[in-house]
Amino acid sequence: MELSKLKIGESGKVISIKTDLGVKNRLAVMGLTEGVTVTLIRRAPFLDPIEIKLRGFYLALRIKDANKIQVEKF
Amino acid sequence: MNKNIALIGNPNCGKTTLFNTLTGTYQKTGNWTGVTTEKKEGFYKKDKSVIITDLPGLYSLDAKSEDERAVLKFIKNSPPSVIINVLDGTNLERNLYLTLELIKLRLPMVIAVNMYDDLIKNGIKLNCEKLSKLLGVKVLPVSALKKLNIDALISVALKAKPVINNLNVSKNYAFQWIETNVKEIVTYKQTKAELFTLKADGVLTHKIFGLPIFFAVIALVYFLSMKIGGFFGGYIDKYFEITSEKLNVFLTNNNCPKWVVGVCCKAVIQGIGTVASFLPQILVLFALMAVIEQSGYAARIAFILDRFFRAFGLSGKSLLPMIVSCGCTVSGVMATRVIENKSERRATVFLAPFMPCGAKTAVFGWFSYEFFGGSALIATSMYFLALFSVGVFGRILKKFKAFKDSESAFILEMPNLRPPSIKDVLSVLIEKIKDFIFKAGSTVLLVSVALFFLQNFGIKGYVENNVEESFLFFIGNALKFIFEPLGFGNWQASVSVLSGIFAKEAVVETLRQVTSAPETLFYSKFSIYAFMAFILLSPPCLASLVTAKRELNSKKWFIFMLLFQFTAGYLVALLINIIGLMVINSFYLILFLIVGIIILSIVALAKTKKRGCKGCINCTGGNAKCNIKEKRFTT
Structure with missing residues (x-):
């Protein structure tokens, strides 16, 4: 399923990242790589962007990009 | 020989705080990504032969944005004698990625695990020896804020040798390598700060309350700066007025020529007095803005408003410079360096000056007191008018081909909230006071004196009370037709707008010099508001323009920016005046x-x-x- 479809508080393991290359590289150097565990923390007031937790820190990204990240829900 | 130590690390890991501690100077810090946008050099407090270089933060050496590229250029063109790789001790896993890249440079290097005080406080143990052995680099736990191990760090750094190890982790396996190894170095548990942040964010970025809270925070910022600032500002103004009167009597009694009395009393003393009376307001605004940045709320603002900004074709990335711009447009324009996408960066240089900087806010404060019974709502409304204009004119910019592809991704680290450091807020204020004295003593004084001469001299020489023969009258008269449709087509308001090019504070100063009844200059209250809107959106002060020209790095774009901002200001002011006309006259x-x-x-x-x-x-x-x-x- 897509990362953006997780419910608040749910975690999953990233399987694939199919965003634009620029975004993919940017996420990769921050540790959002295949195999990492991510947790959906919250959605912004307009439901977009979302805040996730990974590798002990918090990151905001847009639904548009989160839609292209496949996760396997725990 | 001088030793050059460079501080390199992820954004928001405390490099600038370390720099400030090491050099004893003050550079702006903040609790979010991208506060430092260019390299800064300073001398080590205890040994002036050691030069410390603070650099913008970066996640990796394949850099994309302007500020990150500056780091690479620095390493390549003038390799430092030693690198201090600053790590955020509360998040080694992500921070070590850059470290793995840095050790491949084979330069002398030391690792400083910063925020060690946070680890101690939360009972988290850190095995520095293990990390040191793994990487082949000396590792020291430090706290830049609590000044822990700072001198030890420098003495180790000065002895550092080029990195030697057999470690060769490829890019794709870097995080796997880190994941397995970091477990043996440190075991994290949820800290109090993190728990607090989670709870607080539940309210601050709440689906329903998030936006109203944001509005309330901004309104409170402007309310406080206007009320507290206005209170003290009134006294300062009065003090200068009395001084000016006393000096007037003194100089007249000593038979000084009239124009000398005029220069001293009107131009110098009252001119500076007007601007000095703005100081309290600007200081309160800066202090509150500093609190917003230091606490980490700024990152939340970007999180809340990203969706809104995207509707207008801008990303949350361009929000950061806008927030910074609310203090000073110069810093705001500089902050655009964090934006990778070139055309989005350009668009943001165009739009960020719309935001009300400290000087503009002070001007609006004066207008509110003078014409609107001191309502803080008027000043606050300027902030939202600016946001709205950024949206609308951002959308219009997108119609131009060069700006079409100008939306970069929004990927922003959300730092833990923390109480703002009082020392840092005070440092911001001290810097601001210094800046202000410099500005009042140079630009503002010059404008004020120049204005006086232009107002009192004409082709026939000294004209004294015949303003209509003065140079200033001619200049203003030549320009007034431009402002006629906006509801303030007279020479006084025109020269006031003109003087704003040098410094926005000068707008009020000029108004006060050229007229004793400013309300007569405007067609209606709406025209006054239109005037304020024009000051808000039209091209910013000279210092900002110089910065913008440098950042745009193109004459063509700079001229386009001037036209764009002038047009934006003009259209909005015109619209307000038209609405005013419709309301007043059927x-x-x-x-x-x-x-x-x-x-x-x-x-x-x-x-x-x-x-x-x-x-x-x-x-x-x-x-x-x-x-x-x-x-x-x-x-």
């Missing part, structure tokens, strides 16, 4: 309604004509004028 209401209906029907007619051609495929009309391009047939 004749105008009817007139504009008729004009509006005519325009609307023309637009509608043009649209229906286009729509009429939708049936191109079966078109029987054989309209010779129809020159719709090929593409349209398919749709």
